[in-house]
Amino acid sequence: MRRRDFLYMTGVGLGASMMPNIPAFGKIISVEESLMPVDIALKKKMADVALNAAKSKGATYADVRIGRYLNQVVATRETRVENISNSESYGLGVRVIANGSWGFAATNNMDNASIAKAAETAVAIAKGNSKLMEEPVQLAAQKGYGEVSWKTPIEINAFEVPIADKVDLLLKVNSEAMKGGAKYISSNLFMINEQKYFASTDGSYIDQDIHRLWPTFTLTKTDAASGKFETRNALSAPMGMGFEYLKPKDEEKINGGPVTMYKKRYDILEDVREAAVHVDEKLKAKPVAPGKYDLVLDPSHLFLTIHESVGHPTELDRVLGYEANYAGTSFLTLDKWESKKFNFGSKEVNIIGDKLEVGSLGAVGYDDEGVKCGQWDIIKDGILVNYQTIRDQAHILGLKESQGCCYADSWDSIQFQRMPNVSLAPGNAVLSAADMVKNVEKGIYMFGRNSYSIDQQRYNFQFSAQLAYEIKDGKIVGMFKDAAYQANTQEFWNSCVQRCDKNDYRLGGTFSDGKGQPGQASAVSHGSATTRFNGVNVINTGRKLG
Amino acid sequence: MAILSKEEAQAILKKVIGYSKADFCEVGLNGSDGGNIRYARNAVSTAGQISTMSLGVSSTFGKKTGSATINEFDDASLQKVVKRAEELAMLAPENPEFMPPLDPQTFPESNTYNAKTAAMTPDTRAEMVGKSLSVSKAAGLDAAGFLENSTRFNAIMNSKGLFAYNKGTDVSFSVTVRNKQGTGSGYIEQGFNDLDKMDTLALSKIAASKANGSAGAKAIEPGKYTVILEPLAASDIIGNMFRGFDARSADEGRSFMSKKGGGTRLGEQLFSENVNIYSDPMNAEIPSATFTGEGLPVKRTQWVEKGVVKNLSYSRYWAAQKNVQPLPFSRSMVIEGGTQSLEDLIKSTEKGILVTRFWYIRSVDPQTLLLTGLTRDGTFYIENGEIKFPIKNFRFNESPVIMLNNVEALGKPVRTGSGLIPPMKIRDFTFTSLSDAI
Numbered sequence: 001m002r003r004r005d006f007l008y009m010t011g012v013g014l015g016a017s018m019m020p021n022i023p024a025f026g027k028i029i030s031v032e033e034s035l036m037p038v039d040i041a042l043k044k045k046m047a048d049v050a051l052n053a054a055k056s057k058g059a060t061y062a063d064v065r066i067g068r069y070l071n072q073v074v075a076t077r078e079t080r081v082e083n084i085s086n087s088e089s090y091g092l093g094v095r096v097i098a099n100g101s102w103g104f105a106a107t108n109n110m111d112n113a114s115i116a117k118a119a120e121t122a123v124a125i126a127k128g129n130s131k132l133m134e135e136p137v138q139l140a141a142q143k144g145y146g147e148v149s150w151k152t153p154i155e156i157n158a159f160e161v162p163i164a165d166k167v168d169l170l171l172k173v174n175s176e177a178m179k180g181g182a183k184y185i186s187s188n189l190f191m192i193n194e195q196k197y198f199a200s201t202d203g204s205y206i207d208q209d210i211h212r213l214w215p216t217f218t219l220t221k222t223d224a225a226s227g228k229f230e231t232r233n234a235l236s237a238p239m240g241m242g243f244e245y246l247k248p249k250d251e252e253k254i255n256g257g258p259v260t261m262y263k264k265r266y267d268i269l270e271d272v273r274e275a276a277v278h279v280d281e282k283l284k285a286k287p288v289a290p291g292k293y294d295l296v297l298d299p300s301h302l303f304l305t306i307h308e309s310v311g312h313p314t315e316l317d318r319v320l321g322y323e324a325n326y327a328g329t330s331f332l333t334l335d336k337w338e339s340k341k342f343n344f345g346s347k348e349v350n351i352i353g354d355k356l357e358v359g360s361l362g363a364v365g366y367d368d369e370g371v372k373c374g375q376w377d378i379i380k381d382g383i384l385v386n387y388q389t390i391r392d393q394a395h396i397l398g399l400k401e402s403q404g405c406c407y408a409d410s411w412d413s414i415q416f417q418r419m420p421n422v423s424l425a426p427g428n429a430v431l432s433a434a435d436m437v438k439n440v441e442k443g444i445y446m447f448g449r450n451s452y453s454i455d456q457q458r459y460n461f462q463f464s465a466q467l468a469y470e471i472k473d474g475k476i477v478g479m480f481k482d483a484a485y486q487a488n489t490q491e492f493w494n495s496c497v498q499r500c501d502k503n504d505y506r507l508g509g510t511f512s513d514g515k516g517q518p519g520q521a522s523a524v525s526h527g528s529a530t531t532r533f534n535g536v537n538v539i540n541t542g543r544k545l546g
Numbered sequence: 547m548a549i550l551s552k553e554e555a556q557a558i559l560k561k562v563i564g565y566s567k568a569d570f571c572e573v574g575l576n577g578s579d580g581g582n583i584r585y586a587r588n589a590v591s592t593a594g595q596i597s598t599m600s601l602g603v604s605s606t607f608g609k610k611t612g613s614a615t616i617n618e619f620d621d622a623s624l625q626k627v628v629k630r631a632e633e634l635a636m637l638a639p640e641n642p643e644f645m646p647p648l649d650p651q652t653f654p655e656s657n658t659y660n661a662k663t664a665a666m667t668p669d670t671r672a673e674m675v676g677k678s679l680s681v682s683k684a685a686g687l688d689a690a691g692f693l694e695n696s697t698r699f700n701a702i703m704n705s706k707g708l709f710a711y712n713k714g715t716d717v718s719f720s721v722t723v724r725n726k727q728g729t730g731s732g733y734i735e736q737g738f739n740d741l742d743k744m745d746t747l748a749l750s751k752i753a754a755s756k757a758n759g760s761a762g763a764k765a766i767e768p769g770k771y772t773v774i775l776e777p778l779a780a781s782d783i784i785g786n787m788f789r790g791f792d793a794r795s796a797d798e799g800r801s802f803m804s805k806k807g808g809g810t811r812l813g814e815q816l817f818s819e820n821v822n823i824y825s826d827p828m829n830a831e832i833p834s835a836t837f838t839g840e841g842l843p844v845k846r847t848q849w850v851e852k853g854v855v856k857n858l859s860y861s862r863y864w865a866a867q868k869n870v871q872p873l874p875f876s877r878s879m880v881i882e883g884g885t886q887s888l889e890d891l892i893k894s895t896e897k898g899i900l901v902t903r904f905w906y907i908r909s910v911d912p913q914t915l916l917l918t919g920l921t922r923d924g925t926f927y928i929e930n931g932e933i934k935f936p937i938k939n940f941r942f943n944e945s946p947v948i949m950l951n952n953v954e955a956l957g958k959p960v961r962t963g964s965g966l967i968p969p970m971k972i973r974d975f976t977f978t979s980l981s982d983a984i
Contacts, residue, residue: 030630081639087615104594108617125593128668132676134589184798222799227806229799229913322586324690325722325733328905331982333728414592451910453941455920460941460981462918464910484910484918486941486979517584517692518594539978543914545802545947546816 029088034070034159037195038090040207044147047199049112050094053119055201059096059126061139062119063200063369066092067411070193072159076170077186078178084163091411094119098126100136106412140394140402142370144203150365151209153358154242158191158213161243169246170217173272177219180276187217187272190238190511192523196368204370212361212523213245214238214511215268221279230282232275232466235259235300235448236266238511238523240361254504256434258469258476259447261300263506264359278467278479285481288468290540294443295485295533296436301446301465302424303508303526309489310344310351311422311526313458314378315405316387316396322417326517328456331489332384334396342384345493348531350425351379353388355404360421360525361509368415371404378422382494390417409520416516423507423527427499433530436500443471444483444538449508451484462486464541482542495536500529548577548597549664552711555701558601558619563705565628568605568635570647571705574839575601580696583671588682588689590675595668605631609644612637645862647704651843653836656827658714663741664697666717671695674719674746681750682723687757689750691721695741702841712835717741722923723753724984725761730936731984732756733903733923735778737961739833756902756924763936765980766927772898772954773975774891774928777962779921780881780970782904786917787946788879791849793858793868802915802947803858815853817950823850825876825965832966834878844876853950883956883968891957891971893931898971900926900933904942915945920981939984940977949975 047064054062068090075083091108092115103126107118170187177185194210215236222229239245241264248267253260259278260270297305312318313330321329336342355373357363366372369391378386391402408415437445448466455461464484469476487495509525550558555575562573577599584592602615605628612634616627671693682689695717703709720735732753738744775783790796796803796810803811826846827834836844840862848856857873865872892900907919921939928934949972957969 080642101590102592104592106594106596125668128672129590129593132585132590132672132679134587184800220800222804224799224808225806227799227804229804231912320587321688321690321724322591324586324688324724324731325584325692325720328983329724329728412596414594416592451908451918453906453908453918453920455939455941455981455983456905456922457981457983459983460920460939460979462910462941462943462979482911488982518582518694537979539943541910541916541918541943543911543916543945543948545914545945546951 029086031086031159031163034072034086034088038068043197043207044199044205046092046110046115047197047205049115050092050119051199051201053116054094054096054123057120057123059098059123061097061201062094063198064092064094065368065408065411066197068195069410070159072191074163074166074170074189075186076167076174078174078184079171081167089410092118093408093411094122095414096122096126097137097139098123099130101126101130101133102137103127103129104414137392138395140391140400142202142391142402145206145372146203147205149207152211152240152363154211154244156243158211158243159193169268173217173268176269176272177276180273181221182219182276182279183222184220185217190214198366198368198370200370202370206366206370208365210364211242212238212240212511213243215246215266217272219272219275219279221283223283228283230279232278232282233448234268235261235271235466236268237300237506237508238361239359239507239509240363240525241359256432258445259467261298261506281479282481285479287542288480288483288538288540290538292535293538294440295536296433296440296443296445296471296530297533298433298447298530299506299528300448300508302528302531304449304452305463306422306424306526306528307510307524308452308454309458309461309492310379311419311524313489314387314422315417315419316389316393317417319387320396323515327515331457331459337384337387340383343382343494344379344384344490345382346496347381348496348499349379349382349493352376352423352425353378353386353403354421354423357421357525357527360507361523362421362525367404367406368408369402369406371402371406373404376403388417388420393417407522409522413520418515418522419513419524421525421527424499424531426502426505426529429501431498431500433500433504436498436530436532437471437476438474440471440532441473444480445469445471445476459488460486461489482540483538484541485536485538487536492533492536495533496531497534498532500531502529504529548579548599549697549699549713550575550577555699555711556709559701559703559709562601562603562624562628563703565625566605566705568607568632570606572604572647572702572840573601574700574702576698576700578696578698580694581668581671582692582694583675584692585675585679586690588679593668601627603627603631605635606644607635609640610635610638611641611644643863645866647706648708648841650707651837651841653710653843654828656712656714656836657830657833658712658739658835660715660740663695663715663717663739666695666741677747678721678750681747681754685754686726687754688724688726689721691719693719693746702839704841708841710837710841712837714835715739717744719744719746719749721750721753723750723757725757729984730757730759730761731923732760760924760936763925763938765938768940768977768979770974770976772895772971772973774888774895774898774900775970775972776888776902777960777967777969778903779901781962781965781967782907783917783949784881784946784967786907786909787915788875790915791859791875793860794864796858802913810858812855812858814855816855816947817850817853818953819853820953820956821850821853821950822882823879824848825879827876827878829878829880829966831961832878832880834876838874842872842874844874847873847876879965881959881965881967883959886955886957888957888969891955891969892928892933894955895928895931895971898928899937900928910943915947916943917945918943920983939981941979941981942976943978944976
């Protein structure tokens with residue numbers, strides 16, 4: 001059978017997994033199966049079995065999550081399909097408080113006896129853990145919402161789009177790259193649907209249908225004579241959207257700079273054509289001279305700096321020491337927050353915690369312990385005013401309710417404090433990125449995420465970009481290579497002098513933010529407009545091997 | 547249930563192969579059974595126990611392959627998964643890089659399994675964590691740690707008669723101990739196949755000692771320094787380099803092993819003469835399975851000898867393209883060292899920096915393998931053969947390739963992170979900025 005026939009057949013629903021060189025997320029299933037949700041009445045029945053079993057064994061609180069996690073990956077390289085995988089992970093996790101301590105157990109056997117046994121195991125673990133307890137869990141009150149539901153506001157369910165269309169799109173991406181002189185090109189589409197049901201002894205029965213999409217590519221050119229190679233990754237953002245993200249609209253593009261950028265729609269074919277040109281420029285770029293530069297950071301780059309230097313240090317569990325053995329603690333200790341005058345950044349810096357923003361990866365109606373989601377200030381006019389909390393931390397900040405930051409990446413993972421969307425508000429004054437560049441005498445304009453690293457208390461960081469353009473006397477004059485900036489978080493955010501307005505505001509994000517032991521991944525977005533930071537230390541990372 | 551014996555696994559795999567109508571069929575069966583306990587602020591925060599088993603089937607007609615997995619093992623489910631893999635294979639496009647399954651191979655029995663580790667229970671874990679907590683509580687320090695153990699097996703079979711089975715155990719422990727003032731932090735981590743080698747009490751004492759010893763760190767200027775990397779620190783930074791020993795990416799011109807003008811750097815003197823690296827799944831300290839996922843035997847392989855690159859890793863497909871023998875990589879990497887202890891290396895150092903571990907290491911430039919990251923949990927200044935005082939953490943920008951060109955001395959290797967790694971004394975290691983993090 002020819003490839004075209006295969007694509008047609010998979011397009012009509014015979015879904016596929018092939019080329020097992022990329023690990024699947026779970027059990028491989030057909031496309032049709034991915035479109036059949038679990039009956040909500042059945043989920044309620046299973047949830048009640050767990051809650052009643054936990055209570056009968058002595059739990060003073062219990063919640064249950066019934067999760068059905070669907071993942072689809074389409075991976076191509078040059079002219080061939082490397083992998084198509086449609087997988088499912090389905091099961092139930094029960095979390096309880098007994099004797100003042102947490103316990104958790106999970107099962108993928110969804111009969112009543114197995115569910116009840118999991119709940120009983122969770123209670124037994126809680127009682128066992130309580131022997132090593134320092135103080136009992138204090139859980140913030142949470143009203144029950146009864147039976148409610150929430151769905152990511154998508155226009156096109158990516159799981160309903162024929163795989164044939166997805167493969168054709170990616171192979172076109174590869175074709176455009178090779179027409180542009182690329183020797184190697186890989187392109188991928190990742191699609192996720194989390195069907196999550198939450199119930200608790202508070203009286204909530206919450207059904208949520210969450211969708212995420214991430215199209216990306218890596219284009220590589222080599223120069224055998226010099227032995228050099230350069231790459232450029234897609235400038236797409238992973239989004240909490242449906243397949244409509246890949247239906248380009250001119251009004252969602254930001255032109256006028258050296259790179260075409262995208263808001264809530266993405267033109268992957270245009271991006272790969274530009275990438276082929278950019279890699280040629282990178283192969284010929286001049287090395288950056290180390291020193292102080294004014295940085296103009298595009299949201300496609302700045303999102304990761306926000307994530308690492310603001311998002312993580314304002315997680316309250318890090319502040320308290322719960323991540324000390326892995327991801328670290330935080331320099332934003334409680335005394336800084338209590339002082340109400342800790343100068344995190346300049347007055348330009350307004351950072352918002354948000355679980356609602358349409359299109360973002362972190363948007364949900366309710367978190368994984370049944371808290372209705374919202375927005376709140378974390379940094380207000382440069383001052384640290386809040387953190388990110390969950391129910392058993394709220395009392396530490398004197399809050400009566402959680403901020404809804406609890407998340408688990410699977411039904412068999414324990415939910416814990418994870419970052420909401422953490423975003424830098426755009427400026428109020430009308431300002432485009434092109435106008436911002438005009439006022440920079442000696443600077444660098446950066447696009448796209450590249451290397452990133454920050455210390456375990458989130459002071460010292462180093463970032464580099466996919467593209468770094470030299471700005472001289474208000475004009476972009478060429479491309480730099482080997483440019484990375486190093487800064488101290490507080491000094492960096494205090495060097496923030498200017499933000500473009502809401503017309504330039506865009507989301508960046510990551511599909512797999514890691515935290516916890518055993519490790520868990522979460523997806524989160526960070527929004528900003530193009531932003532200027534003055535006098536940042538830039539180093540040259542070029543080296544020669546012997 | 548999740549851990550099958552060789553005979554039990556073989557019986558299931560034979561049955562699955564028997565259902566196959568494809569030209570070729572490859573089947574893999576994996577199971578694991580394990581648990582963990584996590585603690586912070588001197589108290590347990592979470593604990594869990596997980597058992598899983600899954601079966602994967604790959605069916606091929608001509609050069610068209612389909613794969614499917616399942617975690618149910620009744621006859622109907624086994625037939626279903628084979629059927630699904632065959633349906634997918636019939637629909638799939640031809641894979642130009644398809645390699646037919648291997649003929650039967652012979653493999654030595656690995657020494658990855660330890661019965662005592664396999665018998666660990668939640669109570670065993672709680673008792674081990676209790677010992678760790680006794681250290682931090684007695685010393686007025688705060689501990690955060692993680693203990694995890696697992697027993698796992700994997701078995702593979704193909705329709706040409708190849709069969710392989712391996713069973714193994716692991717126990718790993720890490721703890722960060724900090725003082726109450728938040729001015730000092732120490733860390734230790736260890737992993738073994740054999741539970742008897744794991745001493746959480748002794749390890750926690752080391753972390754506590756570092757927590758107290760690292761308090762009140764002074765700032766010194768970034769720059770190039772002679773460093774003594776404890777095995778964990780050396781492992782953190784070198785683990786990133788091993789992936790670069792892949793022949794295909796080197797041939798394709800996109801690796802630090804690519805040669806200017808084309809070709810690879812195989813046979814070149816890329817590192818100092820005292821650098822010798824090999825892998826051996828039968829190494830008693832760091833054993834691993836003696837076969838790959840497709841059934842290729844994994845044997846002792848010398849990768850670097852006296853600083854010269856002796857081998858690159860070849861997949862079966864790339865080996866066929868280049869007309870060489872396939873050569874798989876092994877997880878059991880050994881960097882040979884000497885007999886000196888860490889203390890001996892410190893004594894022989896006039897001026898230098900002792901690094902406990904690195905953190906948040908990321909690639910900056912794949913061309914030169916330049917990495918950045920930071921020191922963490924105990925960084926000390928050495929003068930005239932003695933540790934003089936703790937110093938603030940540094941950010942480094944360094945390539946492991948350059949680093950292994952600047953090796954002054956190597957100590958006795960110990961099991962850590964990505965292999966059996968010695969403490970290393972390295973000259974001209976590049977620190978680029980200071981961090982206030984503790």
